[in-house]
Every structure is written in structure tokens, then in C-alpha cells.
Amino acid sequence: MNRFLCIIFLLFFASCGQPGEPLFIENNGRAQGSTYQIKYESPKGQDFGKEIEEILRQIDLSMSTYVPSSLVSQINKGNTPVEVDSLFITVLNRSTEIAEETAGSFDPTVGPLVNLWGFGFKEIRQDVSADTLTQVLSKVGYESIQIDDMRVSIPEGFTIDFNAIAQGFTVDHIAEFLENHKVENYMVEVGGEVRAKGVNESGNVWRIGVDKPQEEIDAENRFQFVLELENAGLATSGNYRRFWVDEETGTRYSHTIDPKIGYPARNRLLSASIIAPSAMDADAYATVCMVQGLERCKELLASKENFEGYLIFSGDENEWDTFITEGFQAFIIEPVN
Template identity: 65%
Template sequence: MKKILSILLLSIFVISCTQIQDSTYIELNGRAQGTTYQIKYEAPNGKNFKDDIEAIFKRIDLSMSTYVPTSLISTVNKGDTLVHVDTLFLEVLDRSIEIANESNGDFDPTIGPLVSLWGFGFEEVRQDVNREMVNDRLERVGYKQIEIKGDSVRIPEGFQIDFHAIAQGYTVDYIADYLEGYEVTNYMVEVGGEVRARGVNQKGEVWRIGVDKPSEEIDPEGRFQFILELENKALATSGSYRKFWVDEETGERYSHTIDPKTGYPARNRLLSVSIISGSSMDADAYATVCMVRGVEGCKEFLNSKDNLEGYLVYDVDPGNWTTFTTEGFEQYIVN
């Protein structure tokens, strides 16, 4: 694995032909959680929730961001001590464990030691990892080792909980639920490409979302892999387009998604998967499960779930990809 490639993020793009004209709709944009966010909603009495939403981002970071040294997750990750956590942490942890059980460990919230080993999330991905190093870290991975007592959590020393494959989706749901608590019925919440939408936009139309093709450069004439209408649903996309390695000898792709069972980046033909679900948190986590399982494993998984729809982009051969779409997903696509 000698060559490191970066490829354009399959980003989410909210389709809008005109600028917001109705003064009751408010648009908020900014940066949080190491990425960007875009929120549009019909405001009750013109209320601007910007300060509230920024406070939500801070609260979630203080709960489960491994980049905040004083966060609850950073404290838990010091290991071997029961740590009192908040309801946000417990909600994400409980759902993570449920999905881990459901996926037979293909999703594992204790994958932190492997994420650190491979260097994903930092500028330079490590190329000097060997089997001995991987085996050493695998001994410190296993969600069944998490101990929960009431509102306190403990993990063995050397373990690390990592919510990166689910926390952003949770953030989207939290903000959406917060808006609904103020009787906002028309909104679109997007954080780092994870989206949840309800109702209609300022033109009275169902929210249209476009997902970019997994190409190194954006083609203005054919930018989107697909455009869909998202009504009272959530959408998440994950893939090997963000950061991957290619073995120059075999041509094999090493995804940035790590397989918790092997300890190595997932190796399969799946370039990306987009999941539609009732919650952004679930869509986020299930997209990761699919990336670990690969094309056929993902198809099988989606067929077993009545509440999930998926769109897969995968290699036929290098530089030539094709797609698979569940029947339910096709109903959302408009272009």
C-alpha cells in the first residue's frame, strides 16, 4: 500500500433555483464538528435559532467529541473508571450497541484504537502498519466490553469509544427534533452531508437533495449522481471516495472505513452507499455497516430491513463504476 489518493467527497447539495424570498424562511450556514452545516426552516414568528443551534453543537462536542480533551468521551476513554455521562452520550451509546449487535459486530463503537492506528481523520494516513500492530489493537476492540451502570460508563484500559460513524447523524436528528419542539414543520437540516428534511421549502415544494458523483473534479454539466425529493426522511452517504489507498501491485482499494473484525480498512468494490431511513443517526451508522460488508453484503443487509433504502455505487473495474438501487430508493429519485 504505497499510494495514497484523495477523491472528492460525495457531497450533499440542496437544490434551489432561487434565493429565499419568503421572509419567514431562515437559512443558517457555518462550521461545526470539523465540517460545514446548512439549515433552512420556516420560522415561527420569524425566530432565528442560530444561537440555540450553536449551543447544541457545543453541547454535543462536550459530550462525545474525541477532539475535545475535556469531553465526556475523552474522560471515558482514559479507561477503567466509571464515568457519569449525560443523556446524549447514553442515547448514542445505546443505539451504537444495538446496531453493533444487529450487524454482528460490523459496526463497533470501540473501534477507536484502530482509527488511531491507521491515522484516519488526520492529514497523513499511516503506511507503516503491520499485522503485529493490528493484532495488538484488536485486543482492545470489542463493544461487549463496555460496562453501563445507570448513567455511568466504563471501558477497559486501552479501549477507546469512537462515535464518528454515528454522532453527526445524531446531531442532525437532535437539531431537527429541537426545531419540531418549537412547532417548526418545514425544515432541512444538513451537517457534513447527513440530512433530514420535513415538509416543504420556501417555494412550497418537497426538499430536493443532490449527491455528487464520486469524481475527482466536479462537472457542472453532470455534477450529480442523483437528485431526490426527501420528505420526512433522513439521508446519509458514506464511501471510499473521501480517503483511500490503492495497492500499486494489486490495484486493490483500501477504504477509510475500518473493518472492526480484521482491523484493516475495508477492501471491496463499494465506492459509496447512500441510505434513506427515518433517522439520520440510523442512516449514518447503517451506511458504515454497508461499507464494511461490501456490495453483496450491503444488498443482503438492505433486503433484510423494511425501514431502509439504499443506493450503491461500486467498481466494475478501475475507473468504471455502476450502481444498484433498491426499489424504495428509486421512488425518491427525480433525476
């Protein structure tokens, strides 16, 4: 997954105060193959760091393909119904809803194709012949997922992978935990997916910077834009850092795979930043945009209430160009030329 968000804090958070008093607290670490950063005003000065670590652990035990004993790893053995938890079924149900809505542009069973093209865990590219592609495509299709109440199974050879939605869900789940503990001001970021509510310690709306679509980060000229995010989720997906180039043909293949045709998506879209009511939806639909391309992404944004987008694409002469919805523009405070 592509993670290109950088959280900007203009003031450092103090870690002092009397027990029982409101206090801004920061928790950070590593999770889900990336990092997390969470800042919140705790009404009674309580540090929820241990509880947040437990939430991350439970999500890994539910849907991490890197944990051999996880629920998803058990399901991926094939042909055996596995009783799942509420975390898993929530993400699975939303994944299949988005898959149906997008006619398969989003598909939680795309894993075999990702591995075929060398973007999986082992990062080993296989021989992508027509026969091989046909064979692998026969093991992809969300319609093959069997759901019976809380029991889930897939045919042998299929896999479920929530890579394009799980981090957004994690952000929402932690945000819900904080709100249940009366936290009104917070920023939750996991692997670049963000959700924010209220204000930071300085009393300002949370500020988020989104990287330019370039292979290397330029520390002095890093951000495409900076926005103020309030009571919404934000995710960015792009194809400019994870790709490989065929040495014989010079063809560049991105990590975003079109599940319907089996090939990496090839279109003019370089990155898609999506604002949505939830980080989970922002995460998933950013991937949908990268698969469907510029024009279809514009149509999608126009059709969905409370969804906004900032799209960067290559112009006629290979220069960068942008499409920004009116609602997204209202969030931006520092456009970058």
C-alpha cells in the same frame, strides 16, 4: 467520515417579513469538523440560530474526541467510570444495538484501527505488521464497554469514537428541537447528513443532490442523482476520496475499516446512500454497507422496513454499476447518466 451531499435550492430564501409572521430562516456555519446548513419556516419569524449553536456546543462537550474536556475524552482515559448525559447515552445505546445486529461490522471502539491505518486525527500511518495488528485488535470490541445506568467506562487502551453516527444524531436532535418549536417545514444538514420535512419556501419538497463517486468534484457534472426528501433522513458513505496507496505494492486502502479483521474494507462497493426514518440510522448503516460490501448490503436493505438504498459499485470491467431499491427510486427526480 465521508460527506458527499450537496443541498440544491432553486430559489433564494428571503430574510424579510414582519415580526411574529411565519418566515423562512437560514442558519449555517462550521461544526464537528465540517459545515452545517439549516433552513426552516419559523411560525413566528423567530431565528433559532443561537439555540442551534448551543445544541452543537453541548453535543461537542458530550461526544467530541477533539474536545479534551468532553465526556468521551474523559472516558477514553480508561478504567474510570464517567457519568454521561442523555445525548451520550442515546448515541452509545444505538451504537451498541447496531454493533450487535451487524455482528461487529459497526463498532464504536474502532478508533485504534483507524489511527493505525492513518485515517485518524493525526493522519500518520503506522507500521502495519501482523504483530502490531494483533495488538491493536485486542483493544477493539464494543463488548468491552461497561454501562451502569448513566456511568460508562472502557478498559485502558480502548477508545470510543462516534464518528460514524454522531453527525446523523446531531441532525435528528436539531430536527427534534425545531419540531418542538412547532416548525413543520425544515431541512437540516450537518456534514452531509440530512433530514427534511415538509416543503421549502417555494412550496416544493426539499431537493437533495448526491455526488458522483469520483475523487474530484466536477462542478458541471457533479451529481449522481437528485431526489426529493420528505420526512426522512439521508446519508452517503464512500471510499473514493479518503484513501492511501502503498507505493511498493500499488494496493489502495480505503478509510472504512472492518473492525472484525482490522483491515480497510476491500469490496466492490464505491458508495452507499441510505434513506432511513432517522439520519442517525442512515449515517450508521451507510458505514455498515461499506464494511459488508454489495451483496450483504442488499440483504440488509431487504430485511429492514423503511430503509432504502442507492449503491454504486465497480462492475466486472471496473466500470460503474448501480443497485437501487424500488423505494429509493421513488424519491429520485433527476437520474444522471
